[in-house]
Amino acid sequence: MNITFIGYGNVGAPLADHLQRLGHSVTLAARDVNSEAVRMAQARNPALKAVPLEQAVREAEVVFLATPFMANAQVVPPLAEALAGKVLIDCTNPVGPGLTHGLNNVQSGSQALQALVPQARVVKAFTIYGFENFENNAYPGYGVKPAMFFCGNDAAAKATAAGLIGQLGWEPLDVGGLEQALHLEHMTLLWVRMVRVKGHSPHLVWAALTR
Numbered sequence: 024m025n026i027t028f029i030g031y032g033n034v035g036a037p038l039a040d041h042l043q044r045l046g047h048s049v050t051l052a053a054r055d056v057n058s059e060a061v062r063m064a065q066a067r068n069p070a071l072k073a074v075p076l077e078q079a080v081r082e083a084e085v086v087f088l089a090t091p092f093m094a095n096a097q098v099v100p101p102l103a104e105a106l107a108g109k110v111l112i113d114c115t116n117p118v119g120p121g122l123t124h125g126l127n128n129v130q131s132g133s134q135a136l137q138a139l140v141p142q143a144r145v146v147k148a149f150t151i152y153g154f155e156n157f158e159n160n161a162y163p164g165y166g167v168k169p170a171m172f173f174c175g176n177d178a179a180a181k182a183t184a185a186g187l188i189g190q191l192g193w194e195p196l197d198v199g200g201l202e203q204a205l206h207l208e209h210m211t212l213l214w215v216r217m218v219r220v221k222g223h224s225p226h227l228v229w230a231a232l233t234r
């Protein structure tokens with residue numbers, strides 16, 4: 024699958040690396056193909072190709088957005104046409120002062136993103152844990168995979184996202200439409216406060232048990 028990353032820092036770089044090693048054609052959408060971020064991602068995996076931003080998006084089937092949330096309003100609208108019809112995996116989280124919800128708990132960041140690109144098929148995923156778990160999500164000995172909660176309005180886009188989530192070693196858990204993104208963003212804040220403030224392990228993840 025042709026996959027493009029917009030943003031390849033703490034979150035994007037390990038996911039891009041793993042997906043390329045799983046056999047996907049993975050591209051770094053670059054404002055500057057010689058940037059420090061590109062160099063660092065390629066030092067991790069030289070098979071990651073840097074391609075100018077809009078071209079990279081046009082050539083992709085799936086686009087991961089892993090930028091600071093505040094950058095989305097600047098980054099995304101110029102790419103709206105190129106993103107039309109694409110699966111857009113939103114890894115971003117709106118975080119406000121004091122680890123509060125950045126959009127005042129009213130609208131999710133993913134719904135705000137969807138409004139910027141109405142023709143893209145937004146799926147929120149890879150947001151509820153810290154990047155440590157995107158680097159390495161092996162939890163040996165439990166007999167159960169860590170859960171990756173995701174949501175979106177387009178069933179086919181969610182099926183594509185679920186496939187990638189599963190290939191990356193997570194148990195995909197579809198939690199519903201994009202209106203559920205607000206609650207995933209609160210899960211993120213819960214995790215961040217537990218781990219970054221209260222001292223829980225950064226390798227803490229959730230598992231979904233049903234019977």
Ligand SMILES: NC(=O)c1ccc[n+]([C@@H]2O[C@H](COP(=O)([O-])OP(=O)(O)OC[C@H]3O[C@@H](n4cnc5c(N)ncnc54)[C@H](OP(=O)(O)O)[C@@H]3O)[C@@H](O)[C@H]2O)c1
Nearest residue numbers: 030031032033034060089090091092094115116150153154
């Ligand atoms: N850190 C975590 O543990 C974690 C976990 C889950 C979700 N998230 C969310 O994931 C997103 C990324 O977090 P991160 O920690 O990976 O951030 P990061 O390490 O700072 O990386 C951000 C990436 O976005 C790029 N970027 C910034 N502004 C841009 C713009 N205007 N146009 C295009 N690219 C731009 C940066 O490129 P340059 O370096 O070239 O500026 C960099 O590649 C955030 O929304 C965050 O809330 C973070």
